[in-house]
Amino acid sequence: MTRLSNDMVAHLRDLTEAPDLGGTRYAIVREIARGGMGVIYEADDRELQRRVALKVLALEVSSPQAQARILEEARTIARLDHPGIVPVHDAGALPDGRAWYAMKLVQGVTLREYASRDHSMADLLRIFLRVCETAAFAHAHGFIHRDIKPDNVMIGSFGEVFVMDWGVARPAGMTGGAEIAGTHGYMSPEQERGEDVDASADVYALGVMLEAMTARPARPLRAIIAMARNPERSQRYKDAGALAADLVRFLDGERVGAYREGMIGALTRLISKHRALVGLVAAYLVMRAIILLWGRV
Amino acid sequence: MSPLFPTTRRSVVLALASDDREERTRAFDTLVSLYWRPLYKYGRIASTHSPADCEDTTQSFFARLLENDALSGYDPAKGGFRTFLRVLYDRHSANEVKAAGRLKRGGGQRQLEFADAEAEIAAEAPQTSTPEEYFHREWVRSVFALAVDRLREETERAGKQTQFAIFEDYDLDHAGKLSYRDLAARFAIAETSVTNHLAAMRKQFREIVLDILREATASEQEFRSEARALLGVEP
Numbered sequence A: 001m002t003r004l005s006n007d008m009v010a011h012l013r014d015l016t017e018a019p020d021l022g023g024t025r026y027a028i029v030r031e032i033a034r035g036g037m038g039v040i041y042e043a044d045d046r047e048l049q050r051r052v053a054l055k056v057l058a059l060e061v062s063s064p065q066a067q068a069r070i071l072e073e074a075r076t077i078a079r080l081d082h083p084g085i086v087p088v089h090d091a092g093a094l095p096d097g098r099a100w101y102a103m104k105l106v107q108g109v110t111l112r113e114y115a116s117r118d119h120s121m122a123d124l125l126r127i128f129l130r131v132c133e134t135a136a137f138a139h140a141h142g143f144i145h146r147d148i149k150p151d152n153v154m155i156g157s158f159g160e161v162f163v164m165d166w167g168v169a170r171p172a173g174m175t176g177g178a179e180i181a182g183t184h185g186y187m188s189p190e191q192e193r194g195e196d197v198d199a200s201a202d203v204y205a206l207g208v209m210l211e212a213m214t215a216r217p218a219r220p221l222r223a224i225i226a227m228a229r230n231p232e233r234s235q236r237y238k239d240a241g242a243l244a245a246d247l248v249r250f251l252d253g254e255r256v257g258a259y260r261e262g263m264i265g266a267l268t269r270l271i272s273k274h275r276a277l278v279g280l281v282a283a284y285l286v287m288r289a290i291i292l293l294w295g296r297v
Numbered sequence B: 001m002s003p004l005f006p007t008t009r010r011s012v013v014l015a016l017a018s019d020d021r022e023e024r025t026r027a028f029d030t031l032v033s034l035y036w037r038p039l040y041k042y043g044r045i046a047s048t049h050s051p052a053d054c055e056d057t058t059q060s061f062f063a064r065l066l067e068n069d070a071l072s073g074y075d076p077a078k079g080g081f082r083t084f085l086r087v088l089y090d091r092h093s094a095n096e097v098k099a100a101g102r103l104k105r106g107g108g109q110r111q112l113e114f115a116d117a118e119a120e121i122a123a124e125a126p127q128t129s130t131p132e133e134y135f136h137r138e139w140v141r142s143v144f145a146l147a148v149d150r151l152r153e154e155t156e157r158a159g160k161q162t163q164f165a166i167f168e169d170y171d172l173d174h175a176g177k178l179s180y181r182d183l184a185a186r187f188a189i190a191e192t193s194v195t196n197h198l199a200a201m202r203k204q205f206r207e208i209v210l211d212i213l214r215e216a217t218a219s220e221q222e223f224r225s226e227a228r229a230l231l232g233v234e235p
């Protein structure tokens, strides 16, 4: 039997796994990550002389169903033309049949890594709002992501926010079949049970994410989280757009739909929203009082 | 599109229980090729047994696998085949010492190169890893070595010795350090032929590797996890 040195084993391992891109305009630069379905590579687009990301079906999962799924994913992303979703450039099949597609390379980190560092609440809420808006866009086009979580959000080096991994996204109303999708902990109860899901399943996952991103949230924000991740789907925001709108109201100091505030709460909110005006009125009143008192003396 | 996995052989676990004698022999041969070295080396550094004792243990281990159906106790639901085999080997090794008086030699008809394996252990400094890691590393090496052997056989049968020689030169002996132009000169063929031959050989090699993994696993799930273990950057 042939005896292989360590170098030979390493080389054979590379060539077994490495996609054969001969005949395409791409050349592998390095492996970025290995997901459940595919391997993500950084590649060189020799034609346009730029770096791209390639997703190639993993060798060990290359069943015809998996092939179809990768292509379906590429088509989904291609249809969702939005700044929060990476554009797809190209798609094809390797000589060994494995499907691949090329997309914009995101230079950045996942939201999980990003949030583990020190960031202000305002910054995190800004990112969360971008994620909501992207999901809202997909919902408006009839797509449900079904696996929203911090690992599937990437933050670029200029603060761009991308929602990744549309591999299990489905047009709303289309039955998912027997396939497993979603991540435990982020999945809504109905998704866990394997029932048909609608946009409110993404709302649930967003609620879980928002809760994880906010330490000691203010009461109205708590109410937004509670409404988003209500176990009963009819009690949630109907889609990410509705959730985003309420969150914007909170950030603007307006009354949020999810929260029934008392008189004191409303007063506090109004005072903090109209701080400058309140200050002016108060100053005026104090002046008047002084003048009044002065006149009496 | 050609099928990705032309499964010509089935899992050795099933094949060893086959009524077809030829299929049984072939499965046994694969089993020995894939595991004798990893098991022997693992045994050598996991125990204090002498080379001669480990040699006996390894020989008799495979002899017993062939004689009685020890493998029928394998339950894929409980774990991978590779680990099952290692645990079986551990148990066999312990019993072997107890019954040292009635050792019998002869692991099938094959000559195993134990002296080579000993020399390799000395050179490989296995003390830098646990016996289990060493077993894993040697298993990876065995899978690829068997794949190279099969590729050589298949190309010889098909009269494609030149193609194999190019693969051997480029991907084995020089592990990617030659250029296509060097090879074209060496074999007196066009550079485009080098490209085509290499691509064809690598494709065939890849298929053989996956075939071997299918044989060495009992379920789709195990196949996937072994493929990851084999191809992952860090085992």
Ligand SMILES: Nc1ncnc2c1ncn2[C@@H]1O[C@H](COP(=O)(O)OP(=O)(O)OP(=O)(O)O)[C@@H](O)[C@H]1O
Pocket: A032, A033, A034, A035, A036, A037, A038, A039, A040, A053, A086, A103, A104, A105, A106, A107, A110, A151, A152, A164, A165, A166, A167
């Ligand atoms: N365009 C890209 N640019 C840079 N990195 C990327 C890009 N796409 C994916 N990645 C990285 O690769 C990782 C895996 O990608 P992705 O989630 O799409 O794969 P997957 O096989 O669907 O994984 P899983 O379903 O297990 O989450 C991502 O978490 C991200 O870090």
